Amino acid sequence: MAGQVQRQTGVALWRQIADRIRQAISAGAYDETGMVPPETVLAAQFGVNRHTVRSAIAALAQEGIVRAVQGRGTLIERKERLNFPISKRTRFTSGIGEQAREMRGLLLTHAEERADEEVARWLKLAPGTAVIRMETVRKADNRPVSSASTWFPAARFAGMPDAYEKTESITRAFAALGLPDYVRATTEISATHADAADLAALELTPGAIVLVTKAMNTDLEGVPVQYAVTRFAADRVQFTIEN
Amino acid sequence: MAGQVQRQTGVALWRQIADRIRQAISAGAYDETGMVPPETVLAAQFGVNRHTVRSAIAALAQEGIVRAVQGRGTLIERKERLNFPISKRTRFTSGIGEQAREMRGLLLTHAEERADEEVARWLKLAPGTAVIRMETVRKADNRPVSSASTWFPAARFAGMPDAYEKTESITRAFAALGLPDYVRATTEISATHADAADLAALELTPGAIVLVTKAMNTDLEGVPVQYAVTRFAADRVQFTIEN
DNA sequence: TTTAAATGTCTATTGATATAGACAACCATA
DNA sequence: TATGGTTGTCTATATCAATAGACATTTAAA
Known part of the structure; x- marks a missing residue:
């Protein structure tokens, strides 16, 4: 998942990140584990604070695409189009x-x-x-x-x-x-x-x-x-x- | 242009409004005048402050879709897809x-x-x-x-x-x-x-x-x-x- | 020339977004 | 049962987005 995220553009970082993760899931990027990478890893990849990643994941959870489990990680619930x-x-x-x-x-x-x-x-x-x-x-x-x-x-x-x-x-x-x-x-x-x-x-x-x-x-x-x-x-x- | 704009969703109001105006232009909504309605009218339609509409129009001007002229109004420069x-x-x-x-x-x-x-x-x-x-x-x-x-x-x-x-x-x-x-x-x-x-x-x-x-x-x-x-x-x- | 209508600029304030750090709670496994 | 790795929660601060109001500037038309 290369490419940084864009600031000051009217689209919140958490939303851009949610879109990117959703796309990566759909493309099968995380099929091996069936999980999204840890929040700290994603934060480093996108160059943002962990809290920003958490907002993105919360939005995806709201859509029913992922489910975060404390202590384990964030599981992918649904990926197909x-x-x-x-x-x-x-x-x-x-x-x-x-x-x-x-x-x-x-x-x-x-x-x-x-x-x-x-x-x-x-x-x-x-x-x-x-x-x-x-x-x-x-x-x-x-x-x-x-x-x-x-x-x-x-x-x-x-x-x-x-x-x-x-x-x-x-x-x-x-x-x-x-x-x-x-x-x-x-x-x-x-x-x-x-x-x-x-x-x-x-x-x-x-x-x-x-x-x-x-x-x-x-x-x-x-x-x-x-x-x-x-x-x-x-x-x-x-x-x-x-x- | 019915329908209000959505708040607290990670997409800034000015960007949502810019998208709506761009779509309206493309659909030919302003063909009669060749101009976008006045800022105050748009602000009332969308239920936002005039400054927010101005941000949206500034973005469209940046894209080359409209051109604002002081005293006259905001002219449509390009509309076709x-x-x-x-x-x-x-x-x-x-x-x-x-x-x-x-x-x-x-x-x-x-x-x-x-x-x-x-x-x-x-x-x-x-x-x-x-x-x-x-x-x-x-x-x-x-x-x-x-x-x-x-x-x-x-x-x-x-x-x-x-x-x-x-x-x-x-x-x-x-x-x-x-x-x-x-x-x-x-x-x-x-x-x-x-x-x-x-x-x-x-x-x-x-x-x-x-x-x-x-x-x-x-x-x-x-x-x-x-x-x-x-x-x-x-x-x-x-x-x-x-x- | 006056006036109305439109965009342009400025200041101030509030709420949403993003960063930073610390620590708690939970899970799997060594 | 310890330990490392993960998500969950809290506080604090800075920046962006949005509102509010006032007034200037420009244009077209009365």
Whole structure:
């Protein structure tokens, strides 16, 4: 773990150190022992006081990533990121496979509204056309992984909220509404800091990173059936694009 | 710009506010006026003191995103993110198209070394096989956009560093070495906070976000020809995946 | 030329962050 | 049961981040 930490930059040292340790854990740097190095060692590595390292470890413990045990050391509790394959046949729930025991999609709210410019552009509708909007959160083993705003043409998928609530999956909800198959047409990916809504929805700590995807699915004739803006907790996921 | 800012979280308020304003600019929130709202208005929106907003704006001015003019207001200097299409035929330099006037790839260092486990797995070589490693930085209009570590099988592409230095492009370097065409096989995308090396290479401020891609290209027979780990300044780019 | 609105500068104070040192409590093991 | 290594707790101090208020300076428009 080379490289020093940066001072006077608006990001507290303990937070920078927490980020670095989290990354090192995820990269498997401590797999041999299953433990984080002692606080005094980390303090020397980063060139900071032991108390600063302790603040960082306390934050990681709060996230459930490590557990400090007096007299023994700091044990690593959890290290993997979920991998989401993105392809023409991207399926959120089933794409996870055996990476988590349980994958659920929860419907928070839904409403019928008029498409604004952005939604209309993605769904190739006239602005003002009726669309169904759903706000959802997906959880892997009861831990939130992503929150999404997703839109469907209202004329075709009026029953979407009900179907999603029952099936907890977009794929199964589409099937229930008479659309057995669909394909991913476009995905945009960017990253930003979590805002207040992310912190609540994804149970993050401020300063955390979210990966933002904007995706459009079509039916087999190429007609848009769904537009979704999804925000992922960046320290819990990665994407894979296979061609 | 709804949502308040978070206190006591290791991320200074001025930095959180700078991130929010940067995002709002990028989303086109201030396109009508081409200016950021007055400091007093922003302070009221975020529920902080005007001096805190001033710190945020000073940081954005440092990045060259805005320019404050006494008596007039704070002008937006630059708002676009570069969009990188990712597909079977992903090309970094040409993919930018007209988004920047000039796109250059600079070779920092290169070396012949033995493939470690990760590199060997991606290039489908035996661990220990000779590979060429290059460290590069790509700039759009002289502004760093990404830094990359990239590996090539040494047996086949010994002349890569020279070719890259001359052509400033992987595609043209491959062509010069007798590989006229290649395809993107796999891309992994994740996000993390910038480390010390990123700060220097990409001219970022600490706390910034980097998008990390791990990509493998093959020739038309499916034989791996390149593995690259690329780190992008997240506030300057987004990715688009077209199927 | 006046005025309103905006950014720039200064001082003072409070709370969060980081350092420093000392010692207690606990665990594994020699 | 000692001992070394580790995390936990406490006090004290210095620096950075944020608030508060006052006033100067500049610009554009009335």
